[in-house]
Structures are given as structure tokens and as C-alpha cells.
Amino acid sequence: MIDAKTLAEIEELKEDCIILAHNYQIPPIQDVADFVADSLDLCRYATKVEKPYILFCGVDFMAESAAILNPDKTVLMPEPAAHCPMAAMLPAERLRQEKERHPDAAVVLYINTRVEARALADVTCTSANAVKICAALEEEEILFGPDKNLAWHVQRHLPEKRIIPVPAEGHCRVHVKFKKEHVERARKEHPEAEVLVHPECNPEVQLEADHICSTEQMARRARASGAREFVIGTETGLCYKLKKENPEKEFYPLLETAVCRTMKKNTWEKFMEELRQRRNVITVEPGTAERARKALERMLELSK
Ligand code: 13P
Numbered sequence: 535m536i537d538a539k540t541l542a543e544i545e546e547l548k549e550d551c552i553i554l555a556h557n558y559q560i561p562p563i564q565d566v567a568d569f570v571a572d573s574l575d576l577c578r579y580a581t582k583v584e585k586p587y588i589l590f591c592g593v594d595f596m597a598e599s600a601a602i603l604n605p606d607k608t609v610l611m612p613e614p615a616a617h618c619p620m621a622a623m624l625p626a627e628r629l630r631q632e633k634e635r636h637p638d639a640a641v642v643l644y645i646n647t648r649v650e651a652r653a654l655a656d657v658t659c660t661s662a663n664a665v666k667i668c669a670a671l672e673e674e675e676i677l678f679g680p681d682k683n684l685a686w687h688v689q690r691h692l693p694e695k696r697i698i699p700v701p702a703e704g705h706c707r708v709h710v711k712f713k714k715e716h717v718e719r720a721r722k723e724h725p726e727a728e729v730l731v732h733p734e735c736n737p738e739v740q741l742e743a744d745h746i747c748s749t750e751q752m753a754r755r756a757r758a759s760g761a762r763e764f765v766i767g768t769e770t771g772l773c774y775k776l777k778k779e780n781p782e783k784e785f786y787p788l789l790e791t792a793v794c795r796t797m798k799k800n801t802w803e804k805f806m807e808e809l810r811q812r813r814n815v816i817t818v819e820p821g822t823a824e825r826a827r828k829a830l831e832r833m834l835e836l837s838k
């Protein structure tokens with residue numbers, strides 16, 4: 535529980551600052567944020583911000599996206615060293631080599647990629663719109679990185695295309711922990727529950743699920759579905775939001791140990807310190823930002 539004095543201080547500090555938080559953030563940060571969502575909706579929201587400061591509670595590629603979309607605003611992070619390990623799996627140089635090998639292919643990069651590589655992409659995507667974005671492109675051949683499991687998900691839905699994962703083994707350490715046996719066990723323990731999994735999960739897990747969704751699509755499914763129980767195959771932080779929005783329903787993490795340590799680097803202490811001090815400013819080199827913005831804006835246009 536956040537005490538009344540701290541809440542009053544936060545309200546005052548928020549007068550010139552919007553707080554955006556990803557769905558995996560710790561409960562108190564979710565509670566005081568202005569907007570809590572997945573990567574796609576956070577990008578959309580970031581284009582509408584009017585206050586001069588954005589305190590972004592998430593990981594590097596998300597805050598960089600907000601900075602790219604808002605060159606006239608100051609984007610801050612509680613912990614600027616919250617680097618998503620998957621985003622570092624496709625360095626720009628490696629992508630350049632792959633582009634030379636496949637000159638006719640379109641380049642679609644998951645937003646969970648370092649901004650220098652995203653500056654070389656034709657379009658960005660998130661887990662919520664990857665299939666839609668790839669389907670909208672004319673090119674039959676698509677270089678897709680860095681998540682091989684999201685690439686598999688896209689290929690499954692678009693058999694007419696050739697989705698080439700770059701690198702071949704890019705993955706999220708948290709989501710690859712889920713195994714088929716975990717889904718089988720969860721179904722035995724909760725036979726009435728719907729199983730929702732993230733497309734960063736391994737194919738064997740995706741094949742066992744009822745729905746494959748981004749974190750915000752999971753939240754929408756939980757609200758709309760007639761089911762009263764859900765098994766959640768993503769980072770455990772999402773369960774807090776799901777329960778808060780649906781107190782009459784039950785949410786069981788597919789695996790209690792599916793915790794993203796990077797997301798959790800934004801502690802409550804660091805959050806409060808940054809809201810007060812405003813020191814961790816996220817900047818992107820202007821040329822890189824300009825090119826990465828084009829790929830992001832194309833995504834927002836195609837996923838309308
Ligand atoms: P979402 O865009 O679905 O919230 O996913 C972000 C992420 O980092 C998943 O690991």
C-alpha cells in the first residue's frame with residue numbers, strides 16, 4: 535500500500551509528467567501510472583502525450599520508442615540499465631550482412647530490438663500486430679528478427695510468405711522457460727481454464743494454447759471471455775493487472791518463475807527518485823532516431 539502522503543506527492547509531481555508503465559511492472563508502479571499496457575498501445579499512447587516529461591517504466595527499447603516518437607519531450611526511466619537481453623541479439627552489423635544476402639526481402643523487426651538495428655528496418659512490429667504487418671507487405675520474403683518464436687508464429691499464419699528468422703536463435707529467456715509439460719500440468723490442475731500464451735513462447739507451447747496474444751490482448755480476452763479461470767503463459771507481472779481488472783476471475787501463472795529481471799530493475803525506490811530528480815534522460819542519436827521513427831510510424835499506420 536502506498537501511503538497518503540506519498541500519493542499526494544506523486545500527484546503533485548505528475549503535473550508536468552506522464553507515467554507510462556508496461557504490463558510487467560511491479561504493482562505499485564502499475565497503480566500510480568497514467569497508462570499501463572503492452573508495447574503497441576504504449577507506442578500509440580506516447581504519440582498523444584501533452585506534458586513535457588514522460589517517465590517510462592519498462593525496458594530500453596520501449597523508452598527509446600517513446601523518445602523517438604516525441605523528440606520535443608524529455609523521456610526518463612527509473613533504471614536506464616534495464617536492457618532487454620533479446621533486443622541485443624540482433625546487432626545492426628549482423629542485420630546489414632543478412633540484408634546483403636537477401637536483397638529482395640523486406641525487413642520487419644520486432645520492437646524488442648536495439649534502435650540502431652531498427653533504423654535499418656522497413657517496418658517495426660510488436661507481438662500484437664506482427665502477423666498483420668507482415669501480411670500487409672508486398673514482398674514474399676521477409677527478414678524477421680530477433681525473436682525466432684514470434685517469427686514461427688508469423689510463418690504459421692502466413693504460409694504463402696517466407697519468413698527468415700535473423701538471428702536463427704533469437705529468443706526471450708523468460709518465455710522459453712515454458713514447456714509443453716507445463717501446459718499439460720496446468721490443464722490437469724485447472725480443467726476449466728482458458729490457456730493464453732505469448733508468441734515469444736516456444737512452438738510446442740503455442741500449439742497447446744487456446745489463444746496466442748500480446749499482453750494487452752490477454753487483458754482484453756480476460757475481460758471479454760465467459761471463462762472464469764485463465765492460465766497465463768507470460769511474465770508473472772501481468773497477473774496483477776488481470777486480477778485487478780477482473781476480481782471475480784482467477785489467473786494462474788503458467789510458471790511462477792517466469793519473472794523478467796530486467797523489467798523488475800525498476801524498483802519502487804528508483805521510480806520515486808526519478809520522478810523527483812529527473813536525471814535518467816533517454817536519448818537517441820538524431821540520425822538513427824529519424825530512420826527508426828519511419829519504421830515505427832509505418833507500423834502505426836499499417837496497424838490502424
Ligand atoms: P507485449 O508487447 O506483448 O507487452 O510484450 C513485450 C515483451 O517484452 C514481452 O516479453
Ligand code: SF4
Nearest residue numbers: 618619620706708794
Ligand atoms: Fe525482454 Fe523477455 Fe523481458 Fe520482454 S520478458 S523485456 S522480451 S527479456
